[in-house]
Structures are given as structure tokens and as C-alpha cells.
Amino acid sequence: MTWIHVYLLAVGAxxxxxxxxxSITVGLAIGILVCAASLSRAAPLRWAARVYVSFFRGVPxxxxxxxxxxxxxxxxxxxPGVVAALVGLTLCTSAYQAETLRGGFVNIAPGLVExxxxxxxxxxxxxxxxxxxxxxxLTLPALVNEGIMILKASSLVSVVGVGDITRTAQNLxxxxxxxxxxxxxxxxxxxxxxxxxxxxxxxxxxLLGLPRT
Amino acid sequence: xxxxxxxxxxxxxxxxxxxxxxxxWLAGSALAPLLGLAVALARRFGPAWVDRPLWAIVEVIxxxxxxxxxxxxxxxxxxxxxxxxxxxxGLLGLTIYGAAYFSEILRGGLIAVPKGHVEAALCVGxxxxxxxxxxxxxxxxxxxxxxxxxxxxxxLKETAVLSIVTVPELTMAVTGFGSANFAFTQAxxxxxxxxxxxxxxxxxxxxxxxxxxxxxxxx
Amino acid sequence: xxxxxxxTLRNVVKRYGDHEVLRGIDLDxxxxxxxxxxxxxxxxxxxxxxCVAFLEEHDAGIIRxxxxxxxxxxxxxGSRIRLPITExxxxxxxxxxxxQQFNLWPHMTALGNVAEGLRQVxxxxxxxAHDRAMxxxxxxGLAERASYYPSQLSGGQQQRVAIARALAMxxxxxxxxxxxxxLDPELTGEVLNVMRDLxxxxxxxxxxxxxxxxxxxxxxxxxxxxxxQIALEGRASDVFRKPWHPRMAQFLETYLDRGASVLxxx
Numbered sequence: 001m002t003w004i005h006v007y008l009l010a011v012g013a014x015x016x017x018x019x020x021x022x023s024i025t026v027g028l029a030i031g032i033l034v035c036a037a038s039l040s041r042a043a044p045l046r047w048a049a050r051v052y053v054s055f056f057r058g059v060p061x062x063x064x065x066x067x068x069x070x071x072x073x074x075x076x077x078x079x080p081g082v083v084a085a086l087v088g089l090t091l092c093t094s095a096y097q098a099e100t101l102r103g104g105f106v107n108i109a110p111g112l113v114e115x116x117x118x119x120x121x122x123x124x125x126x127x128x129x130x131x132x133x134x135x136x137x138l139t140l141p142a143l144v145n146e147g148i149m150i151l152k153a154s155s156l157v158s159v160v161g162v163g164d165i166t167r168t169a170q171n172l173x174x175x176x177x178x179x180x181x182x183x184x185x186x187x188x189x190x191x192x193x194x195x196x197x198x199x200x201x202x203x204x205x206x207l208l209g210l211p212r213t
Numbered sequence: 214x215x216x217x218x219x220x221x222x223x224x225x226x227x228x229x230x231x232x233x234x235x236x237x238w239l240a241g242s243a244l245a246p247l248l249g250l251a252v253a254l255a256r257r258f259g260p261a262w263v264d265r266p267l268w269a270i271v272e273v274i275x276x277x278x279x280x281x282x283x284x285x286x287x288x289x290x291x292x293x294x295x296x297x298x299x300x301x302x303g304l305l306g307l308t309i310y311g312a313a314y315f316s317e318i319l320r321g322g323l324i325a326v327p328k329g330h331v332e333a334a335l336c337v338g339x340x341x342x343x344x345x346x347x348x349x350x351x352x353x354x355x356x357x358x359x360x361x362x363x364x365x366x367x368x369l370k371e372t373a374v375l376s377i378v379t380v381p382e383l384t385m386a387v388t389g390f391g392s393a394n395f396a397f398t399q400a401x402x403x404x405x406x407x408x409x410x411x412x413x414x415x416x417x418x419x420x421x422x423x424x425x426x427x428x429x430x431x432x
Numbered sequence: 433x434x435x436x437x438x439x440t441l442r443n444v445v446k447r448y449g450d451h452e453v454l455r456g457i458d459l460d461x462x463x464x465x466x467x468x469x470x471x472x473x474x475x476x477x478x479x480x481x482x483c484v485a486f487l488e489e490h491d492a493g494i495i496r497x498x499x500x501x502x503x504x505x506x507x508x509x510g511s512r513i514r515l516p517i518t519e520x521x522x523x524x525x526x527x528x529x530x531x532q533q534f535n536l537w538p539h540m541t542a543l544g545n546v547a548e549g550l551r552q553v554x555x556x557x558x559x560x561a562h563d564r565a566m567x568x569x570x571x572x573g574l575a576e577r578a579s580y581y582p583s584q585l586s587g588g589q590q591q592r593v594a595i596a597r598a599l600a601m602x603x604x605x606x607x608x609x610x611x612x613x614x615l616d617p618e619l620t621g622e623v624l625n626v627m628r629d630l631x632x633x634x635x636x637x638x639x640x641x642x643x644x645x646x647x648x649x650x651x652x653x654x655x656x657x658x659x660x661q662i663a664l665e666g667r668a669s670d671v672f673r674k675p676w677h678p679r680m681a682q683f684l685e686t687y688l689d690r691g692a693s694v695l696x697x698x
Contacts, residue, residue, distance in 0.1 A: 054409070057412075058412035059370075059408050060408055063373055067398070153278070155280045179284065179289040194276045327535065335524070337548060337598070338525055348537055355539060429539050
């Protein structure tokens with residue numbers, strides 16, 4: 001174990017962090033849309049949202065990644081493994097986030113919305129000013145959790161050749177014959193990233209005046 | 214199109230893979246909560262000095278990817294005299310991984326049992342073991358059911374990761390077939406549908422179970 | 433029989449951190465009597481009751497149940513020793529407790545709740561435990577609800593099952609911690625009636641309650657707690673008719689305002 005190894009793993013950590021940040025962010029955007037569909041008045045939209053959430057939560061991420069990695073070239077989209085990895089991670093997390101957000105919306109105390117209606121807010125104002133902010137406050141802890149989940153799940157992108165922490169540790173382990181040191185150090189990097197996400201979530205929670213968890 | 218002859222040739226292997234997946238899942242689902250319960254009970258009722266180290270182990274397992282843990286166990290194990298068959302290593306890894314999560318779920322359940330229910334048991338004269346066995350464990354089971362069902366489904370999905378350390382379960386069997394016949398996409402699609410059905414099915418069973426236990430819940 | 437003493441407290445002190453919730457309580461509860469503990473919220477009455485059940489451990493002083501020290505004993509030199517857990521359990525066997533929140537076990541039927549102690553503690557056979565539990569459910573008027581789960585019972589019914597559960601262990605003393613406080617007003621009557629019957633049968637009862645009417649009519653002995661001390665105690669008629677203590681008068685006034693004067697029969 002030399003500093004070179006730690007450096008290479010740190011580069012892998014940057015890749016892992018990048019993949020996680022992009023997929024969480026894009027996943028949130030898609031999750032909001034899917035959540036809106038699941039709360040929509042149109043039954044086909046609700047059904048589509050249900051199937052979407054059920055499928056992407058029900059299939060192991062590894063299988064999803066393999067599917068996308070092989071499917072994209074077949075339908076004429078030839079992209080590097082990292083794009084397939086991003087697509088897989090994003091679809092997976094978007095389904096989880098949609099479900100979390102839906103829970104937030106459904107659990108808003110009706111009295112809070114009624115109070116808004118009584119002071120004369122219209123439907124759009126109720127959504128933008130009352131319901132969405134409250135739902136976000138309710139779901140922030142779950143979203144932070146989701147961030148940690150996707151951080152760990154992103155280790156699976158190593159199977160489609162993306163050089164994240166896990167892939168780097170694998171390469172180093174086979175070139176140095178020191179799997180214990182390499183994978184243990186990889187674990188430490190994941191723990192460090194976890195701490196960063198948790199701290200960030202707590203900071204955001206304080207900004208929003210949430211009770212500490 | 215998928216080569217049907219090739220598929221029928223590979224079918225027994227794929228079926229074996231499916232059985233192994235189900236076996237690993239059920240065995241892990243039986244062992245992980247037991248080990249998790251032992252950890253939860255030790256942390257809650259054991260001597261104070263066991264709490265810190267157990268907390269640290271649980272947090273490390275919950276904070277790192279299952280894949281990295283499996284690599285450590287499977288490739289690192291032989292260096293410390295732990296030379297395991299892939300399937301044994303897989304079951305061991307799955308159990309330890311699941312136990313860490315279950316210990317937190319069950320510990321939360323133990324804490325969530327209302328204090329008054331334990332006090333009532335003390336007043337009726339039940340002793341410590343009786344209170345754990347007759348009051349805390351059953352009430353906890355009720356409280357942790359939804360989270361546990363979730364966790365069982367997580368375990369099912371994590372069994373797919375075992376293919377990377379060459380456990381010949383469903384994912385390995387199907388992708389092996391796919392690479393032998395250049396039918397990756399079809400193979401992956403079939404695989405996805407298999408897992409989807411399994412997770413949906415277990416979700417249905419879990420929700421039915423929750424409904425059955427609803428009458429025990431005091432609003 | 434009302435001569436001998438069922439519960440004795442001598443100089444009982446309870447603290448939470450720096451905060452004294454009981455400041456040297458002396459109290460005697462006589463056999464066969466109903467003693468009501470009343471007082472404003474935060475006066476320490478529930479803590480006092482929980483100390484008598486040893487659900488809270490008192491920090492100083494001594495509590496005796498039927499003469500036997502509860503939880504702690506004093507050596508001749510005045511130092512305190514904690515009694516072994518089996519001894520605590522043995523003394524506690526004399527006591528039945530009814531809680532404000534009922535605390536029925538949700539995974540057992542009404543019958544299961546009542547039979548639990550008979551089976552697990554008294555080690556009775558299934559049949560005998562069943563019969564005795566049934567008898568106690570009948571006594572509180574809930575025989576036909578035996579197979580119901582707590583979630584399927586009203587609050588008043590749950591509390592009556594809780595009373596049956598405590599009575600099944602054949603206690604010498606029954607403690608009630610605000611037994612009607614979490615019930616809707618129309619459900620308090622059924623619980624108070626069961627308690628009234630119990631008192632008429634000569635059960636020794638120590639009751640923390642806000643039901644001034646119950647205290648005035650059923651209790652022989654009323655204890656008014658205020659600011660962690662006993663401010664006033666005596667026979668119910670004396671305490672309620674001549675509330676010479678200014679805090680007691682003030683406390684009663686809030687109840688008289690609510691129409692309790694009718695109940696007091698003034």
C-alpha cells in the first residue's frame with residue numbers, strides 16, 4: 001500500500017461522487033415528474049407511474065445496468081460504459097425518489113392546506129407555496145438516505161468498466177495481490193463520502209429549520 | 214431472435230440458477246434477522262462495553278457497498294485463512310450484510326415498544342426474560358414488519374451481486390447463456406422480468422401479512 | 433380490619449436531576465380503605481404512585497408494603513441497600529397497578545392479557561388460567577369480549593380489561609394512576625363503577641385521580657399533594673367540606689366551577 005494507491009482510489013472516489021451527484025440530481029427531476037404523474041387525476045398516468053416505480057425498484061441495479069449496457073448499442077445508441085452507468089443509476093434512484101416524494105405529499109396534514117385555502121390561495125399557489133415546500137421538508141431525511149444508497153449502489157458500475165472506487169480497488173488488488181488493503185481502503189473512502197453526504201444533509205436541514213435527526 | 218435450441222439446452226442451468234437464487238435469498242432471510250436480533254438484544258440489554266464496538270461494525274457494514282464487502286470476503290478471505298467456496302462466501306456475506314441492517318431495524322422496534330407495556334408486565338410479575346420473550350419480541354415484530362419486508366426484498370436484489378464473485382445463481386446463469394449465444398439483451402431482459410416478478414410477489418405477500426396483523430395495532 | 437397499615441412511606445424523596453418531585457413524603461395507607469391522591473398537575477402524585485409500584489426508584493426514605501421494605505432497606509446505621517430483584521418482585525406481587533394509558537399488550541386478546549400473569553408467573557395450567565381469567569373478565573362485565581384484541585375495544589373497555597388483569601394476580605393493594613384521564617367523558621362512568629364495586633368489596637386502593645366526585649364519595653382518606661409535598665390530608669368529608677388550606681381551596685374552586693359542587697352535595 002503506497003500513496004500512489006491511495007491517490008488512485010481517491011480519483012476513483014471523485015468518479016463515484018460525480019456519478020452519484022449527477023444521478024441523484026437528474027433522478028430528482030425525473031422523480032418529481034413521476035410523482036406528479038402518480039398523483040395525477042388521469043388514471044393512465046397513475047398506472048404508468050406505478051409500473052415505472054415498481055419496475056425500477058423491483059429489478060436489481062446490476063441487472064438493470066447489464067440490460068442498459070447491452071440494450072443501448074442494439075437500438076443504435078453507441079455510448080461509453082459511463083453513460084450506461086449514469087442512465088441505470090438515474091432510472092433506479094428516480095423511482096425511489098418518486099415514491100419518497102409521493103409519501104411526502106400524501107402525508108401533509110390536510111389542515112395546513114385548508115388554512116392556505118382559507119386565506120385565499122389558489123391551486124397553483126397552494127402547490128408552490130404550501131404543499132411542495134412541506135413535502136420537501138418531510139422527505140429531506142429520506143432523500144439524504146437515498147443519496148447514501150446510491151453512493152453505495154454506484155459500486156456496481158464497476159461491472160460495465162467505469163473506473164470508480166470499486167473498479168480501482170479491483171484493479172489494484174489484482175496487480176498487487178493485496179485485496180485486503182485495497183478493498184478496506186475502498187471501504188474507508190465510501191465511509192468518508194457517507195459522512196460528507198450526511199453532514200451536507202444536516203446542514204441543509206438546519207437551513208430549512210428541520211428538527212435534528 | 215434468441216436461439217430456441219440454445220435456450221432449451223441452457224434451460225436446466227438457468228433453472229438451477231433460479232433455485233440457487235431462491236435458496237440464497239431464503240437462507241439469508243432466515244439467518245440475517247437472527248444474527249441481527251442477537252446484535253440488537255446485545256446492544257440494548259447487554260453490558261455497556263459491547264455497544265460501542267457493535268455500533269462501529271454495524272455502521273461500517275451499512276456504510277459500504279455490498280459488492281466491496283463481498284470482494285473483501287472472497288478475495289481477501291484466503292489471506293487470513295478463510296478460503297471459502299463462492300456459495301458459502303456468498304451466504305456468509307449476505308447474512309452479515311443483512312444482519313447489520315436488521316439489527317438497526319429490530320433495535321428501533323425494541324425502543325418503540327411503549328414503556329408502559331413493559332411496566333404493566335413488571336406489575337403483573339413477569340421477569341426480565343419473560344418480558345423480552347412474551348412482550349417485547351412480539352410487539353417489536355409487529356412494529357418492524359414493514360421495514361423487514363423491505364429488507365427481505367433488498368436481500369433478494371443483492372443476491373444478484375453474488376454473480377460477480379462467481380456464485381452460479383440466476384444472474385450468472387442467464388448472463389452466461391447470453392454471452393455464449395450473443396443474446397445479451399434478451400438474456401438481461403428475461404433476467405429483469407424474473408427479478409421483477411419475484412420482488413412484486415414478495416411485496417404482495419408482505420402487504421397481505423401486514424393487513425392480517427392490522428387488528429393488533431392500537432391506533 | 434382498617435387498623436393495620438398496608439403501605440407506609442417515611443420521608444420518601446424523589447429527584448430528577450436537581451429537581452425534587454417528592455420532598456420527604458410520609459404517608460400511611462390502611463387496609464380496606466380507599467385513599468385518593470389529588471392535587472394540581474406537576475404536584476408529584478403520579479410519581480408518588482409509581483414509587484409505590486417501584487416503577488420509579490425513590491432516592492431516599494423507605495417504602496413498606498405490608499411491612500416489607502420495597503426496593504431499598506435501611507441498615508441499622510442508616511445506610512441504604514438495594515434489595516435483590518427477586519425480593520422486589522416478591523414484594524411487588526402484593527400490588528396491582530392500573531395505568532392511565534391502559535397498557536394492554538396489543539398482541540394478546542383481552543383474555544390473553546388477563547391470563548398472561550396466571551400462566552407465566554403463577555404457572556397455572558392453561559385450563560385453570562383460562563377459567564380464572566374469564567371469571568375476572570366477568571367481574572368487570574366483559575366476558576363476551578374475551579376474544580377481542582385491545583384495538584377492537586373502546587377505551588373504557590380496555591381499562592376494565594386492565595383492571596381485570598391486575599385483579600387476576602390477587603393483589604392485596606390496587607394502585608390506580610389517573611385511570612379515567614385518557615377516556616372520553618361518557619366512558620369514565622363504566623370504569624368508575626368497577627372501581628366503586630371494588631371499594632365496596634373492601635379492596636385497599638390508592639388512587640391518583642382528577643375525579644373529585646369519586647374522591648368525595650368513595651374515598652375514606654384523601655391526600656392533597658402540592659409542590660412535591662403533602663399539603664393536607666384527612667377524612668374525605670373533612671378535607672372537602674373544610675378545605676382550610678388556601679391552595680386546597682383554590683384547587684377545589686377550579687372543580688367547583690365545573691359543577692362539582694353538585695357532586696360534593698353542598
